[in-house]
Amino acid sequence: MPTLNPPMPWKLTLFSILHGTIGNVGDLLSTTAVTFEGSIKSYFNGTEVIDFTINEVWPSNTYSVFTISSILGQIFMGILYYWVVNRYGVKNSWIKVRHFCVVAGCLIMLVARFTDSLEIAIFSQFVIGCSVFFSLPLLIHLSECAPFHKRASIILNTNTAYMTMTVLLLPLSATTELGNKQNWHIIYYIGIIFSLLYVFLTSRVIESPKQLYFTNPNYKKTEASILYYFGHTVNTEKVLDDYENELHMYKTRTHMSVKEMFERKSLRHLLYYVLVGDFTTRLSLTSIIFPYIQYILSYFEVIETNITTFMIGLQLIGLIASMLSATVSEIFPRRNLVLAFTFISAISFKLIFIAFLFKTLNYSLLITSTYVFISIFISFIVSNIGQCNIGSILITDMVPVHAKIAITQLISIVSNIVLLFITLTFIPLLQLTGSALFLNYNLIMMACAYFMLKKLPETKNKLVHEIFECYHEF
Incomplete structure (x- = not known):
């Protein structure tokens, strides 16, 4: 049984706020570039921002190129990640390498503005996308620094901090502030x-205590890391015992490559659970329509002022949901949460299906737009209450x-390839199949949820070695 750990240490709470706010500035820039894409393109093309509706013929230049560029950057960094960790270490990869990409991407974007080059601007988004990859390693690091029963809470609290920063900076995205073709570059x-x-x-x-204990079982360094993150009231011997109970069963203490991981059947099974679980996130309505959300609202003839109000409300309700996520995670088992997220997400898909169907049948704009608003709100709530993590x-x-x-x-590479496919095919498939696309x-x-839940063990109150028992493979 795991050691009963104290509540979330205050220092770790501060770190989750720091990492979730300015630590995630690359994620914010990537999302903001997608939001400002119309203004940025109009700046480089010397044209006014033109609204696009799905009724129009789909020209190639209306793809969300900034979304695609960011995804490609994440895939590229995912390919290099094993090499980056071996060269710079786990901690330095998600701090120094990540923020080198952020600063480099911002400088490249400013160069693009002063040289009037849209191609360089797109490359800037690619570099910033490389930094977005490190969001996942950051969360895993923080979970290794938290008391046992707070592993999920620290992940979800970091997401809350990010949502808080997003809401606080939201007024800057107004067309009268930075959301126009004259001022968009200030965000960089x-x-x-x-x-x-x-x-x-x-x-x-400093590095997480578990990583230190794993890579170099130096008790002094590990103990210093435990005291650094858990506080001086923690019983370090009990925490070290938990680490030893997990790690003493393994013969080797080295980070595996993807090839080495695939050679072990037990790890292939774990990969299956995690990959399918991540797919349920990528296939949420929020993930699918986010790059084109303003176009969809325009299709339902929502006026610009109402779109702005809706986007503000969406961020606020997302923040409220994320503030509840840690509590929800501590109350309910993982399997129940996945089941609930899947069921509620299904409602959001069906509502937007009905909205598109009613639009085709010429129902009143009030009815169709209401269905759209509710479906997106539901999806955003589910995503921020835990589904995205x-x-x-x-x-x-x-x-x-x-x-x-x-x-x-591997999860990052495969999931981003799936997201890239969805982004590239969403509008063409929507034109081809109509609202049935959302049901598909x-x-x-x-x-995905069915095949995962069929054999997914309950993991909430168990240590890793109590779930994974194929130690002989190591």
């Missing part, structure tokens, strides 16, 4: 300042420390 100056400030503030952050929570709960680098690398996505998501 802010990004550089935040990124450099974050690197300075985290200059004394299912993959990282399952990695924390189930995967031995040996395989975390490889599974993180819903069926795929439900199938």
Whole structure:
């Protein structure tokens, strides 16, 4: 049985706020670039922002190229991740390497503005996308620093901090502030300042105690890390006993490559659970329509002022949901949460299906737009109350420390390839199949959840070695 640990240490709570706010500035910049894409393109093309509706013929230049570029950046960094960790270490990869990409991406974007080059701007988004990859390693690091029963809570609290920053900066996205073709570039100056400030503030952050114990069983360094994150009231001997109970069963203490991971049948099974769980996140309505959400609202003839109000309300309700996520995670088992997320997500898909169907049948705009609003709100609530972090929570709960680098690398690559496919095909498939597309996505998501829940063990109150028992493979 796991050691009963004290409540969340205050220092770790502060770290989750720091990492979730300015530490995630790359994620914010990537999302903001997608939001400002119309203004950025109009700046480089020297044109006014033109609204696009799905009724129009789908020209190639209306793809969300910034979304695609960011996804490609995440895939590229995922391919390099094992090499990056071996060269720079786990901690330095998600601090120094990540924020080098953020600063470099911001500088490249500013160069693009002064040289009037849209191609360079797209490459900037690719570089910033490389930094977005490190969101998952960051969450896994924080979970290793938290008391046992707070593993999921620290992940979800970090997401809450990110949502808080998003809401606080939301007024800047108004067309009268930075959301126009004259001022959009200012956000990249802010990004550089935040990124450099974050690197300075985290200059004394040390590696997680579990990583230190795994890579170099030096009790003094590990004990110092435990005291650093847990506080001086923690019983270090009990925490070290938990680590030893998990790690003494393994013959080797090295990070596996993807190839080495695939050679072990037990790890392939773990990969299956985590990958399918992450797919349920990628196939949420929020993930699918986010790059085109303003176009969809325009299709339902929602006026610009109402779109702005809706987006503000969406972020606020997402923040409220994320604030409840840690409590929800502590109350309910993982299997029940996945089941609930799947069921509620199915409702959001069916509502937007009805909205598109009613639009085709010329129902009143009030009815159709109401269905759209409710469906997106429901999906955003479910995503921020925990669905968006299912993959990282399952990695924390189930995967031995040996395989975390490889599974993180592979999950990111495969999931982003899926997301890239969805982004590229969404509008063409919507034009081809109509509103039935949403039912198809819903069926795929439900199938993923079914196959995962069929054999998924309950992981909430168990240590990794109590779930994963194939020690002989190591």
